[in-house]
Amino acid sequence: MRLVLLGPPGAGKGTQATKIAARFGIPQLSTGDMLREAVASCSTHGLRAKHIMDRGELVPDDLVVSVVINRIDRSDTANGFILDGFPRTVKQAEALDQELANRDIELDTVLELEVDEDALLDRIRGRAKEAANNGKCVRSDDSPEVFKTRLDVYRAQTAPVTEYYRSRGLLNTVDGLRSIDAVTEELAAALARIPAGRTIAGSRRT
Numbered sequence: 001m002r003l004v005l006l007g008p009p010g011a012g013k014g015t016q017a018t019k020i021a022a023r024f025g026i027p028q029l030s031t032g033d034m035l036r037e038a039v040a041s042c043s044t045h046g047l048r049a050k051h052i053m054d055r056g057e058l059v060p061d062d063l064v065v066s067v068v069i070n071r072i073d074r075s076d077t078a079n080g081f082i083l084d085g086f087p088r089t090v091k092q093a094e095a096l097d098q099e100l101a102n103r104d105i106e107l108d109t110v111l112e113l114e115v116d117e118d119a120l121l122d123r124i125r126g127r128a129k130e131a132a133n134n135g136k137c138v139r140s141d142d143s144p145e146v147f148k149t150r151l152d153v154y155r156a157q158t159a160p161v162t163e164y165y166r167s168r169g170l171l172n173t174v175d176g177l178r179s180i181d182a183v184t185e186e187l188a189a190a191l192a193r194i195p196a197g198r199t200i201a202g203s204r205r206t
């Protein structure tokens with residue numbers, strides 16, 4: 001099963017992608033995590049991405065597409081994957097379609113978490129507070145100023161990705177304001193509704 005999980009920053013994509021990945025036995029491919037690892041290891045990609053990420057802006061499409069495609073080409077994605085945080089621009093979505101088509105595979109569905117902006121700001125404050133209380137590092141891009149930039153970037157560059165997938169009949173929107181478990185169940189129910197003909201097991205196109 002090949003999935004994309006969309007939603008604004010702070011909507012709970014990471015949490016839900018982890019749960020869906022575990023339930024369906026597929027790897028979670030989080031571009032935010034992959035880029036943070038690249039930054040931590042001071043790789044060429046990481047050095048290029050660090051300052052952009054600190055500002056809450058998007059790293060260049062070519063960089064993130066190459067990171068994702070290299071990851072998709074690893075053997076653990078044979079039964080599918082859930083993309084978390086990618087694509088974030090229409091160009092990335094088009095590149096993904098092209099790269100998947102080159103491999104004779106396609107997305108099964110796109111899940112979207114819908115959450116209003118006031119709730120997002122509350123969540124992001126909670127996330128920073130919880131990390132601090134647990135003695136964990138607070139993500140530098142979770143500060144209120146950078147978070148505002150991330151929301152602006154989402155509205156301008158990522159929201160059109162939703163329309164891109166809606167127009168292709170792939171989009172399933174779920175209310176992301178409910179409890180974590182309730183959202184997971186709604187996502188699982190949306191996956192169970194994938195039209196016949198789309199592969200649930202992630203087989204190749206015939």
Ligand code: AMP
Binds near residue numbers: 054057058085141
């Ligand atoms: P996330 O953990 O998904 O919120 O991502 C953290 C940061 O990584 C974002 O604010 C961007 O700077 C960068 N990033 C993650 N995914 C992408 C992507 N698909 N395209 C561009 N930048 C990304």
